[in-house]
Amino acid sequence: MLRLSLILLAIPTLALAQEPLSLQAGQKLAQASFGEYLQLLALPNDAINPPDIQKNIDFLERAFTQRGFVTKQLANKSKPMLFAEWPKKIAGAKTVLYYMHLDGQPVVDKEWSQPSPWQPVVKKRDSSNNWHIIPTEALFATPLDPDLRVFARASSDDKGPIMMLLAAFDGLKQMGVDPAFNVKVLLDSEEEQGYPSIPDVVTASKHLLHSDAIVIHDGPRHQSERPTLIFGNRGSARVTLVVHGPKQPLHSGHFGNYVPNPAVRLSRLIASMKDDQGRVTVAGYYDRITLSDAEKQILADTGDDEAAIRRSTGIKLAELVGGNLQEAIQFPSLNVRSMAAASVGEKASNIIPHQAIAEFDLRTTPEAPPNYLFGLLKAHIEQQGYRLVDGAPSDQDRAAYDKLATLTLGSAGRAVRTPLESPLGKWAYQSLQKASLSGEPVRIRMMGGSVPTDSLVEMLGAPFVIVPLVNGDNNQHTFDENLRVGHYVEGVRTIVVMLQAPPAW
Amino acid sequence: MLRLSLILLAIPTLALAQEPLSLQAGQKLAQASFGEYLQLLALPNDAINPPDIQKNIDFLERAFTQRGFVTKQLANKSKPMLFAEWPKKIAGAKTVLYYMHLDGQPVVDKEWSQPSPWQPVVKKRDSSNNWHIIPTEALFATPLDPDLRVFARASSDDKGPIMMLLAAFDGLKQMGVDPAFNVKVLLDSEEEQGYPSIPDVVTASKHLLHSDAIVIHDGPRHQSERPTLIFGNRGSARVTLVVHGPKQPLHSGHFGNYVPNPAVRLSRLIASMKDDQGRVTVAGYYDRITLSDAEKQILADTGDDEAAIRRSTGIKLAELVGGNLQEAIQFPSLNVRSMAAASVGEKASNIIPHQAIAEFDLRTTPEAPPNYLFGLLKAHIEQQGYRLVDGAPSDQDRAAYDKLATLTLGSAGRAVRTPLESPLGKWAYQSLQKASLSGEPVRIRMMGGSVPTDSLVEMLGAPFVIVPLVNGDNNQHTFDENLRVGHYVEGVRTIVVMLQAPPAW
Missing domain, CATH: 3.30.70.360 (Alpha-Beta Plaits)
Structure with missing residues (x-):
C-alpha cells in the first residue's frame, strides 16, 4: 500500500468538478433500474439462437432510446449488434466508446439450483453459507442489503454492466448534467462465441464507431474486490x-x-x-x-493472495515462469x-x-x-x-x-496493452479512485485471459482500458451465475463518476 | 529355409494313417458352415454386456450338441463359459483341450466402413486395393473365391476358428471317423477383457478340464502365411x-x-x-x-520379411529393442x-x-x-x-x-513357453506339416501377444501349443476386422488333419 501511494504521488491530480454521487443516491439509481434489469435477464441470450439475440437487441435499443440515445442496429447476419450514441456532442472533446456484450454463455438448465437460468431470482446467504431464494421485493427495500445477489445467466456477464451504464445516465439526468466527453456504445451479440464478427462489423461502421478510447465493462474485479483497471490482455x-x-x-x-x-x-x-x-x-x-523493475513493482502491487490461490486450485507449488502470478501472465x-x-x-x-x-x-x-x-x-x-x-x-x-x-x-487472437502511464491510463485510474468505496484501485498490466480488444483496438486505432465491475465469485461461464447487489450499486456510482471526469489527454 | 530343413531332420516321422482331406472337400465343409458362421457373427459379443455373452453361449452350445458333443455351461457370474466334450472316449489315449474364446474386443461403430460391426458383410477387393461389399451369396458359389473376406467383429478373433473346429467335426462325420485322441473344448467368455475368470473357472472345473495338452486356435498366422506353430506367448x-x-x-x-x-x-x-x-x-x-546364439538362430529362422512389415505398417524404422522383430518380442x-x-x-x-x-x-x-x-x-x-x-x-x-x-x-497375465522340441511340439509340427498347402510350418518361440495360457497351463499342469489359423491382416482388435475365406478353408482342413494324428507322446 505504501508503494502504491508513492506511485500515486507521481500522477498529476485532475481537477474533478463535482463531488461523487453519494452511496444512497447510487442505491436509489440502482433500485430504479432493477425492474428493467430483471426483464432483460428473462430474455434468453445464447448467440446460437439468433431470434433470441434479436429480442435482446430490440429491448436494449428501447432502453437506450428512452434515455435519449440515438441508436442503430448494425447488420450482422441475423444477429445485429447495437450501436448507441449520446446526442449532445461536445465540440473538440474526446470520444469514448463503451464496449459490452449482450449475449451469454450456453446453459445446462439442470445444473442450476433455480427453476431456470432465464428466470432471475434473488438469493440471500445464511450463516452456513447456503443460498436461499427470497422474494424479489427485497431488491426494492430500504435500506438495500448489498449482500443480496441476483442469480440468472448473464446477470454479471455482461447484462449487469449494461444496466449499470443505463442507470448511470439516469443519474446524470437527475443531476442535470451531461457526460464530460462524447459517448458511444457498442453492444456485441457474439462475444461468448469468440467475437467472430467484430472485424467485419467494425469495418462496415468504422466512421460511426470512430473514437479516442475504448472502455470495456466486462469480467470480474480483482480477487481483493478492490476497484480494478486492466490495461491489457493476452x-x-x-x-x-x-x-x-x-x-x-x-x-x-x-x-x-x-x-x-x-x-x-x-x-x-x-x-x-x-x-x-x-x-x-x-x-x-x-x-x-522483458519486465523493468518498475513494471515488476506494479505487478507486485496487485497484491494477489497467492497462498489462497494455490489452496483453492489445489496445488503446492506454482510454475516458475514469473516471480509471481502477475509476472507469469505477462x-x-x-x-x-x-x-x-x-x-x-x-x-x-x-x-x-x-x-x-x-x-x-x-x-x-x-x-x-x-x-x-x-x-x-x-x-x-x-x-x-x-x-x-x-x-x-x-x-x-x-x-x-x-x-x-x-x-x-x-x-x-492478438494481445493488446495500453501503457499504464498513458493519458487514458491516468484518467481511468484517477476517476476510479474518486469513485472508490473499496480502497485504492488495483492496476493489472495484462490479464491472462482474452477479450476482443485486438480487433477493436486495431480497427479503430484507439487505446483501451477494461474496468470490470462485478464480483469475482459470480460463476460466469458456468451454472448459478450471479451478481452481488452491492457491486451493482458501486458499478453505477463508478460509471457516473467516470462520465463526469473530463479526459485530460 | 535350409536351416529349417536341417532342424526337421531331427524330428522323427510319425505314421499318419490317412491322406489329408482334399482342398475341394475342405471348401464344401467350409461352405456348409458359413450360414451358421454369419449367424454367430450377428450376435454382439463385447463381454461388458453379459446378456450378449449369454446369447453367444446358448448359440454355441446348440452348435456343439447338434454335432454330438456333450456340453456344460460353466458358471461364471453372469458370463458363463462353455465346456464341450466329444463323447466317444478312447481308453488310454491322450486328451487334448481346445481353448478358444467367443467374446470380442469393444467396437466404435462409426469407425467401421460397414453399417454395423454386428452385421457381417462379404467384401471383394478391386484392382486398386479398395474393398467393396458384395452379395453374401458369393460365399456359397462354386468355385469359391478364396480372396473374399467376411467383415465383422470377431470374424477372425476368435469366432472364425470356433466355426472351423465345428466344420472339422462335420468333416470327420462325413468321413465316418472319430478323432485320434480324446477331445475337450473350452470357450472363454472374457478373453478380450484379460481373461479375469479363467483361474476361478478352471479351479471349479479342474476334473472336467483335465487334459494332457492344450491346443489354442487364436491369433493370426505368421506373416509369410505359412502354417504357424507358437510355443509361447508374452x-x-x-x-x-x-x-x-x-x-x-x-x-x-x-x-x-x-x-x-x-x-x-x-x-x-x-x-x-x-x-x-x-x-x-x-x-x-x-x-x-538373455538370448543364446542358438535361440537367436531359431528366431532368425522365422524368416520375417521385415521390409514388408515396415511397409505394411507404414513405418520407416523399427524400434531398436531387438536385432529383429522376433528378438524384440522376446x-x-x-x-x-x-x-x-x-x-x-x-x-x-x-x-x-x-x-x-x-x-x-x-x-x-x-x-x-x-x-x-x-x-x-x-x-x-x-x-x-x-x-x-x-x-x-x-x-x-x-x-x-x-x-x-x-x-x-x-x-x-503371465507369459508361458513350451519347449519347441517337446513331444507335443513335435506332434504339432508334423501334423501341421501334413495339413499344409502353404509350405513348411513356421515355429515361433514366443509370440508378442497374449492368450490365457498362464492360468490354463498352471492350473491344468499341461503343455500347450498355439495353432493360429487366420490371416495376418485381419484387423483384429480394431475396426474392419475380417477373415479371409481361403484361410477359413485351410483352417478347417488343418483341424481335420490334426484331429486324425495320434499323439506320439
Whole structure:
C-alpha cells in the first residue's frame, strides 16, 4: 500500500468538478433500474439462437432510446449488434466508446439450483453459507442489503454492466448534467462465441464507431474486490499437433517393441517443450519479454493472495515462469488444453494407436504474436527430427521419414496493452479512485485471459482500458451465475463518476 | 529355409494313417458352415454386456450338441463359459483341450466402413486395393473365391476358428471317423477383457478340464502365411497412470504459466520411460532377458520379411529393442495403449485439465512377470518425484506434495513357453506339416501377444501349443476386422488333419 501511494504521488491530480454521487443516491439509481434489469435477464441470450439475440437487441435499443440515445442496429447476419450514441456532442472533446456484450454463455438448465437460468431470482446467504431464494421485493427495500445477489445467466456477464451504464445516465439526468466527453456504445451479440464478427462489423461502421478510447465493462474485479483497471490482455491461438503412428492401430502384443508408438512420441515432443518447472523450452519463446523493475513493482502491487490461490486450485507449488502470478501472465504460455490417443476406459484395447493428438492454446503477448510463436513451435518440432506434413502422410512420406507429424494453427487472437502511464491510463485510474468505496484501485498490466480488444483496438486505432465491475465469485461461464447487489450499486456510482471526469489527454 | 530343413531332420516321422482331406472337400465343409458362421457373427459379443455373452453361449452350445458333443455351461457370474466334450472316449489315449474364446474386443461403430460391426458383410477387393461389399451369396458359389473376406467383429478373433473346429467335426462325420485322441473344448467368455475368470473357472472345473495338452486356435498366422506353430506367448498386464492436476479444470488464460498442467507432466513421465529408439529406460526392465546364439538362430529362422512389415505398417524404422522383430518380442514391452486429458475436437475448451490419464499394457515374459515389471515402473515414477496416492488426492496431499499420481495394476497375465522340441511340439509340427498347402510350418518361440495360457497351463499342469489359423491382416482388435475365406478353408482342413494324428507322446 505504501508503494502504491508513492506511485500515486507521481500522477498529476485532475481537477474533478463535482463531488461523487453519494452511496444512497447510487442505491436509489440502482433500485430504479432493477425492474428493467430483471426483464432483460428473462430474455434468453445464447448467440446460437439468433431470434433470441434479436429480442435482446430490440429491448436494449428501447432502453437506450428512452434515455435519449440515438441508436442503430448494425447488420450482422441475423444477429445485429447495437450501436448507441449520446446526442449532445461536445465540440473538440474526446470520444469514448463503451464496449459490452449482450449475449451469454450456453446453459445446462439442470445444473442450476433455480427453476431456470432465464428466470432471475434473488438469493440471500445464511450463516452456513447456503443460498436461499427470497422474494424479489427485497431488491426494492430500504435500506438495500448489498449482500443480496441476483442469480440468472448473464446477470454479471455482461447484462449487469449494461444496466449499470443505463442507470448511470439516469443519474446524470437527475443531476442535470451531461457526460464530460462524447459517448458511444457498442453492444456485441457474439462475444461468448469468440467475437467472430467484430472485424467485419467494425469495418462496415468504422466512421460511426470512430473514437479516442475504448472502455470495456466486462469480467470480474480483482480477487481483493478492490476497484480494478486492466490495461491489457493476452491473445489466444489454437494449435493442433498430430503425431502420426502406424497406418492403422496395431495389436500391441504383436508389434510392441517394434513399431514406434505415437503416444510415446507425442509425450517426448511435449516433454521437450517445457522443463520440470513449467518454463517453455522452445527456443526464443520468452525472448521478447522483458519486465523493468518498475513494471515488476506494479505487478507486485496487485497484491494477489497467492497462498489462497494455490489452496483453492489445489496445488503446492506454482510454475516458475514469473516471480509471481502477475509476472507469469505477462509471458506467452504454451498450454496443453487436451490430449488424446485411442480410447481410455471401457473402450480401451491393447493397441499401438495410429496417431496421438495434442491441442494447445498459446496465450500470446503484444511482443509475441500468434504467428511468431507458431513459427517457433514449428521450428522446435522440426529440430526434434519431425517431418511436418499436411494431413495423413502418404506412403512415400512414410517410406522417407521416420517421424511424421501435422501442426495446424487455428483461430488466433492478438494481445493488446495500453501503457499504464498513458493519458487514458491516468484518467481511468484517477476517476476510479474518486469513485472508490473499496480502497485504492488495483492496476493489472495484462490479464491472462482474452477479450476482443485486438480487433477493436486495431480497427479503430484507439487505446483501451477494461474496468470490470462485478464480483469475482459470480460463476460466469458456468451454472448459478450471479451478481452481488452491492457491486451493482458501486458499478453505477463508478460509471457516473467516470462520465463526469473530463479526459485530460 | 535350409536351416529349417536341417532342424526337421531331427524330428522323427510319425505314421499318419490317412491322406489329408482334399482342398475341394475342405471348401464344401467350409461352405456348409458359413450360414451358421454369419449367424454367430450377428450376435454382439463385447463381454461388458453379459446378456450378449449369454446369447453367444446358448448359440454355441446348440452348435456343439447338434454335432454330438456333450456340453456344460460353466458358471461364471453372469458370463458363463462353455465346456464341450466329444463323447466317444478312447481308453488310454491322450486328451487334448481346445481353448478358444467367443467374446470380442469393444467396437466404435462409426469407425467401421460397414453399417454395423454386428452385421457381417462379404467384401471383394478391386484392382486398386479398395474393398467393396458384395452379395453374401458369393460365399456359397462354386468355385469359391478364396480372396473374399467376411467383415465383422470377431470374424477372425476368435469366432472364425470356433466355426472351423465345428466344420472339422462335420468333416470327420462325413468321413465316418472319430478323432485320434480324446477331445475337450473350452470357450472363454472374457478373453478380450484379460481373461479375469479363467483361474476361478478352471479351479471349479479342474476334473472336467483335465487334459494332457492344450491346443489354442487364436491369433493370426505368421506373416509369410505359412502354417504357424507358437510355443509361447508374452503375458499382458494393464496399468493405469493418472497424473493429478488442479482440483478442477481451470481457465488457461488466467492460470496458464502458473498452475502445472497434468498433461505436460504425464508427457514428461512417459518420455522418461523410453528413449528415442523405443527402448524402455525404466531401470532393470530388460535385465532378466538373455538370448543364446542358438535361440537367436531359431528366431532368425522365422524368416520375417521385415521390409514388408515396415511397409505394411507404414513405418520407416523399427524400434531398436531387438536385432529383429522376433528378438524384440522376446523382451517385455511398455506400450501406451491410450492417453487422454480433457476433450479434443469440438468439445475442447481453453482449460488446464484437472487430470491426465495414460493406460499401458505391459507385455510380460516368463522371466519378467507382471508384479516384477509393475514394481519397477512404480519405483521409476517415484524416482521422478511423484507421490503415489489411491484415487483423488486429499487437500492434505495437495498441500504436502507437488507431484501427485495414481498408479494401478489391473488384470495381469503371465507369459508361458513350451519347449519347441517337446513331444507335443513335435506332434504339432508334423501334423501341421501334413495339413499344409502353404509350405513348411513356421515355429515361433514366443509370440508378442497374449492368450490365457498362464492360468490354463498352471492350473491344468499341461503343455500347450498355439495353432493360429487366420490371416495376418485381419484387423483384429480394431475396426474392419475380417477373415479371409481361403484361410477359413485351410483352417478347417488343418483341424481335420490334426484331429486324425495320434499323439506320439
